[in-house]
Amino acid sequence: MAHAAGVRLPFEKTPTSVRAWVEHTLGSAVVSAATQQGGFSPGVAARLVTASGRRAFVKAVGTSLNPKTPDLFRQEITAMQAIGRLSMAPQLYDVYDDGDWVGMLFEDIEGRLPAHPWEQADADRVLGALEDLTDALDPSPWPDAPQVALRSHDFLSRWDNVLADNLAVPAWMEGRVEKFAELARTGLRALAEGKALAHYDLRADNIILTDDRVVFIDWAHPALAPRWTDTVILHAEMRGSVVLPELPDDEAITGFIAAIGGGLWWGAAQPAPPGLPTIRTWQRSSALDHLDWVRERLQ
Numbered sequence: 001m002a003h004a005a006g007v008r009l010p011f012e013k014t015p016t017s018v019r020a021w022v023e024h025t026l027g028s029a030v031v032s033a034a035t036q037q038g039g040f041s042p043g044v045a046a047r048l049v050t051a052s053g054r055r056a057f058v059k060a061v062g063t064s065l066n067p068k069t070p071d072l073f074r075q076e077i078t079a080m081q082a083i084g085r086l087s088m089a090p091q092l093y094d095v096y097d098d099g100d101w102v103g104m105l106f107e108d109i110e111g112r113l114p115a116h117p118w119e120q121a122d123a124d125r126v127l128g129a130l131e132d133l134t135d136a137l138d139p140s141p142w143p144d145a146p147q148v149a150l151r152s153h154d155f156l157s158r159w160d161n162v163l164a165d166n167l168a169v170p171a172w173m174e175g176r177v178e179k180f181a182e183l184a185r186t187g188l189r190a191l192a193e194g195k196a197l198a199h200y201d202l203r204a205d206n207i208i209l210t211d212d213r214v215v216f217i218d219w220a221h222p223a224l225a226p227r228w229t230d231t232v233i234l235h236a237e238m239r240g241s242v243v244l245p246e247l248p249d250d251e252a253i254t255g256f257i258a259a260i261g262g263g264l265w266w267g268a269a270q271p272a273p274p275g276l277p278t279i280r281t282w283q284r285s286s287a288l289d290h291l292d293w294v295r296e297r298l299q
Contacts, residue, residue, distance in 0.1 A: 008035045009065065011046040011058065018044075018060050018101055025094045025105055028052035042066050042275030043073075047108050056093060060103035066275040072220040073102040075146075079197070079222040080104070082142035088133045090217055109217075111210035118204065118241035126207060127245075129214035130234060134227050138196035148200060148225040149192035156191075156259035158266035159184050167269055170291060180258045180294070187255025194226035202234045232256055236290055254297045261290030 011019070011033035023029055028050035036045045036057075043061025050056075061069045080092040096103035114122040149156075159181035162169065169177060199206075200221040208215040232253055235244055247253055264287035268280050 008037065009042065009044050010035055011044050014044055014060055015101055017098060018096060018103055021096045021103065022058055022105060026050050026054050026056055028054060043069060055108035057106040057108045058103060060101060062101040070102040073104065075222065076219045077104060079142060079219040086136055087213055088129055088216055090215055109208045109210060109215055111208040114204045114207055114209060116204045118238045120242045122209065123238050123242040126214055130230060133216060134196060134230065138227055140195060140197035140224055142197055145197055146223045147192060148198065148223040148229065149188050151223055153188065155263040156184055156188055159262035161266045162262060167266065172295065173291065180262060183255040184259035184262055186251055187259045190252030191225050191256065194224055194229065196225060196227045198223055198225040198229040200229065202230050203237050228253060236293065239289060239293060254294060257290055258294045261287050261294060264290065
């Protein structure tokens with residue numbers, strides 16, 4: 001599956017108030033800001049170095065860049081505060097919110113993204129760390145977190161939109177869209193029973209590997225879900241690149257995969273949202289990967 005790619009704003013172009021907050025928190029003027037690529041956010045994502053030599057990572061976005069992203073950042077702040085000091089998540093130093101711009105200041109993690117396409121050693125290491133993360137987040141340390149089944153209900157029910165819009169589907173799916181819609185409903189019912197906190201947006205560009213840590217970053221979509229949710233999402237990212245352990249032959253898992261495929265397929269046919277020009281191409285490619293996976297599981 002291809003990496004996500006967004007359009008980043010340089011740190012120097014953020015509002016003066018945001019830059020002042022960063023420098024006050026770090027106790028020194030920023031002398032270097034290296035923009036980081038990956039992900040869809042149109043805001044700032046930069047590794048900072050101050051005059052005193054202190055390092056940090058800043059994320060910030062305003063409603064003028066995308067009206068919905070500040071609320072995603074607020075969700076990430078709540079999740080990070082609930083998770084606390086887990087080695088598998090970044091340490092949050094401070095937050096900023098003036099009602100328009102929202103920012104987070106994290107530890108600067110020296111490391112690399114997993115190889116992409118995935119390599120076996122990276123995949124094995126990350127899947128092992130994900131087991132540890134799931135154990136730490138089940139039950140959820142944020143019991144009032146949104147539920148995947150509720151928050152993502154519309155996205156995971158989009159086979160109904162595909163049918164209503166008479167949207168074209170891959171040739172092998174002709175006459176089977178109703179079946180996929182029913183599978184998606186099965187997946188949604190299973191998701192509603194989950195009590196673990198899922199990251200719910202695991203991709204190679206949301207993971208950092210250091211010499212001794214696997215760190216899962218960008219917690220903008222955390223939600224309550226079954227334990228297997230993040231594993232399914234990560235397997236979808238890795239499929240076709242490495243050998244993966246078999247997932248249970250569970251209709252709930254198959255339904256979840258089908259539901260994601262439908263959400264992505266319908267979304268890819270829509271106009272791109274403000275500030276996210278590359279997302280529709282990525283959605284179509286990812287949808288096809290999920291649909292092929294469902295076809296394999298149904299054989």
